[in-house]
Amino acid sequence: MRCQPFVQVTGGEPWRMERLHDRNDDLLLWVTRGQGRIVINGVRRGLGTNNAVFLPAGTLMSVELGSQGFAQVIQAPKGLTDRLPSEPLHLRPRDAMAQAELTAEIEAMQREIRGGRAFVQDALAAHLTLVAVWLERQKTDGIVDAPRETEAERLVRRYSRLLVEHFRSNLMLADYAQMLDVTPTHLTRTAKAACGLTASEMLMDRVIHEARSRLTDPEPPIGEVAEALGFNSAAYFSRFIEAHTGAAPSALRARATGRAPQTSAVAGRRA
Helix, strand or coil: CEEEEHHHHHCCCCHHHHCCECCCEEEEEEEEECCEEEEECCEEEEECCCEEEEECCCCCEEEEECCCCEEEEEEEECCCCCCCCCCCEEECCCCHHHHHHHHHHHHHHHHHHHHCCCCHHHHHHHHHHHHHHHHHHHHHCCCECCCCCCHHHHHHHHHHHHHHHHCCCCCCHHHHHHHHCCCHHHHHHHHHHHHCCCHHHHHHHHHHHHHHHHCCCCCCCHHHHHHHCCCCCHHHHHHHHHHHHCCCHHHHHHHHHCCCCCCCCCCCCCC
């Protein structure tokens, strides 16, 4: 379980949060300064000071904070407490006491982590339950930012759920459109309006994030990373990554691991 500033979550690499991805952990974002944008299951919204956003594991999301923005992030293993919401929640509490309560819980969690005392994980779980109660109270008080969902947003949310499930396969945009019973053109136009990205760009963003995440480790070989993401060859995977990041997979891995990049070609597994 972690509780740390947003900048430490990214580790100086904005792609970790700015590219679309889903996570294995539950995440709470508490913005205390500045503005930004967040995409939650394909729908883009604005972020501002004193915004709290809860994102359960498996939510397709991305977060961009401006240069003056500051936020705290709680990351908890999925299911650590059953009090947390099962759906994403965006809150804009205006009450100063409510804002102070959440800040106090986060600061208490950070003290526990720094202190390294016995039963620290038990203490953190207890604080997380209090955070969950805080979320429930704010929701009960009616300060949830949840405008009426349009038909277009419902379609993009359904598409987002499919991306989370299938992005590692070699499914094409037409396949997703068929599963959603719409045309690729309609899906593309709808995604662009809701997310700021076309449906193809959303899929590309998720694949790139996964590729870069896997390339932060020295293993497995790049060919196996390509195969795991549905590419027919490592060569095509390398061209795809270089076209969208400006660097070859071997260079990205070398940058992340501090090792010299491999110079030999890597054969594709399913060419």
